[in-house]
Amino acid sequence: MAGNFFLVGLMGAGKTTVGRALARRAGKTFYDSDHEIEARTGVRVATIFEIEGEERFRDRETSVIGDLVKLNDIVLATGGGAVLRQENRQLLRRHGTVIYLRAPIDDLLARTLHDKNRPLLQTADPRAKLEALFNERDPLYREVADLVIDTSQQNVNQLIIDLEHALADHLNGRAG
Ligand SMILES: Nc1ncnc2c1ncn2[C@@H]1O[C@H](COP(=O)(O)OP(=O)(O)OP(=O)(O)O)[C@@H](O)[C@H]1O
Numbered sequence: 427m428a429g430n431f432f433l434v435g436l437m438g439a440g441k442t443t444v445g446r447a448l449a450r451r452a453g454k455t456f457y458d459s460d461h462e463i464e465a466r467t468g469v470r471v472a473t474i475f476e477i478e479g480e481e482r483f484r485d486r487e488t489s490v491i492g493d494l495v496k497l498n499d500i501v502l503a504t505g506g507g508a509v510l511r512q513e514n515r516q517l518l519r520r521h522g523t524v525i526y527l528r529a530p531i532d533d534l535l536a537r538t539l540h541d542k543n544r545p546l547l548q549t550a551d552p553r554a555k556l557e558a559l560f561n562e563r564d565p566l567y568r569e570v571a572d573l574v575i576d577t578s579q580q581n582v583n584q585l586i587i588d589l590e591h592a593l594a595d596h597l598n599g600r601a602g
């Protein structure tokens with residue numbers, strides 16, 4: 427399948443996990459914008475939030491996304507908040523096929539509970555935070571996406587096979 431694939435969705439939706447597997451099967455190079463920011467700065471995302479604050483992190487994110495979308499034949503897992511900036515949404519739409527991985531709050535919560543590198547969820551009530559983020563961002567994920575894929579019901583292998591079929595249909599103009 428030709429072109430770039432960009433994955434968007436909330437923390438725990440599976441962007442990194444699914445993106446890496448999809449890239450391997452499609453013979454594309456995998457990137458993760460959070461990992462790229464960590465590679466460039468030498469520190470974890472949580473540390474950037476702590477020291478520089480969210481807005482400066484968002485600047486770094488836009489810069490990394492701007493660089494990566496210009497590459498060819500990549501799969502890019504974007505950070506959960508990448509869609510907040512219109513500039514990022516435009517970059518993603520212009521340079522590839524955008525896939526929104528969507529999952530219920532319960533699944534997102536279970537998948538992110540023990541990972542301390544998600545600074546926005548280090549609160550007394552991570553469920554309430556995820557709900558607020560979902561309400562704010564679901565319309566933005568939908569706006570930018572060519573395809574919406576539910577990641578709740580299946581194991582990762584089945585999910586990737588379904589995603590590949592949906593992508594093939596979309597690219598052949600049969601759906602999406
Ligand atoms: N479809 C799935 N079913 C069950 N577990 C999953 C699924 N997708 C991902 N996971 C698990 O959920 C956790 C979070 O997944 P992952 O790190 O890929 O999410 P993410 O969307 O990249 O999150 P972030 O935005 O925080 O980077 C991982 O432990 C992963 O193994």
Ligand SMILES: O=C(O)C1=C[C@@H](O)[C@@H](O)[C@H](O)C1
Pocket residue numbers: 436437460471504505506507508543544545546
């Ligand atoms: O949802 C978010 O705003 C974030 C998600 C992560 O991927 C990281 O980009 C960071 O923790 C912020």
Ligand SMILES: [Mg+2]
Pocket residue numbers: 441442443458460503
């Ligand atoms: Mg990730």
